[in-house]
Amino acid sequence: MQQDSSSEAESEKPLPEDASGNFQDVEHPSPEEGEVADDSVVEEEDNQEPSLEEQVAEWRERAIRSAADLENFRKRMEREKGEARRYANQSLLEELLPVLDNFHMGLDAASADAESMIFRGMEMVKKQLDDFLSGQGVEEVSAEGKMFDPAVHEAVSQEDCEASPEGSVLRVIRRGFQMGERLLRPANVVVSRTPQSEEPSEEMEEES
Numbered sequence: 001m002q003q004d005s006s007s008e009a010e011s012e013k014p015l016p017e018d019a020s021g022n023f024q025d026v027e028h029p030s031p032e033e034g035e036v037a038d039d040s041v042v043e044e045e046d047n048q049e050p051s052l053e054e055q056v057a058e059w060r061e062r063a064i065r066s067a068a069d070l071e072n073f074r075k076r077m078e079r080e081k082g083e084a085r086r087y088a089n090q091s092l093l094e095e096l097l098p099v100l101d102n103f104h105m106g107l108d109a110a111s112a113d114a115e116s117m118i119f120r121g122m123e124m125v126k127k128q129l130d131d132f133l134s135g136q137g138v139e140e141v142s143a144e145g146k147m148f149d150p151a152v153h154e155a156v157s158q159e160d161c162e163a164s165p166e167g168s169v170l171r172v173i174r175r176g177f178q179m180g181e182r183l184l185r186p187a188n189v190v191v192s193r194t195p196q197s198e199e200p201s202e203e204m205e206e207e208s
Contacts, residue, residue: 086180089136094184097177100129104175133177141176143169143187152176154186161192168192 050058107126110119133139141152148155148167156173164170169189176187 086137087182090179090182090184093133093136093138093177093179097185101174103129136179138177138179138184141178141183141187143172143176143189145169148189148191152178152183152186153189155191156188158191158193160195162195164192166192166194 103122103126107119107122110116110122113119143153146169147165148169153169153176159170161170168191170192171190172187173190174185174188177184
């Protein structure tokens, strides 16, 4: 009975009055426009995980990219290792070239007596040197009779020559060598040029 009397008292509680003495209606707050009443739907969408097929596809793509990167790295390391082995003696061969120049000068001097034992012995040494250079992948730069190529030739002078086209190599002053695709030393050459036509002399002009 006491509970019933208390509930009736609460129900009979007067409504609040405003400044003019009128009773105010109590409004219950309503959700604003665009506001979701229940945030559980949004949280459920945000926490939705990708499907198993999407995860498998993603990991497959990652595995393919990793395998491709690893294969490229392996090929690059093999190429660099091969170049390191191939050009390991480059500095030694570059220092050997002046010795070869002096040897060929002596061979040219000894060729005056082609029947001498000195010349024959030097010819044998020359063959051994040529075989050694060939085994190291060293080749002489082709120059004489070729068109001048600044990539492998170094012009030391020019000479007038009517028989050869302008820009062709007339003589080799110092031989050049290359090791595979690398240039050890350019060839010093003499390049031809077209002779300039002589201007008529003043006497010829006066006679005309």
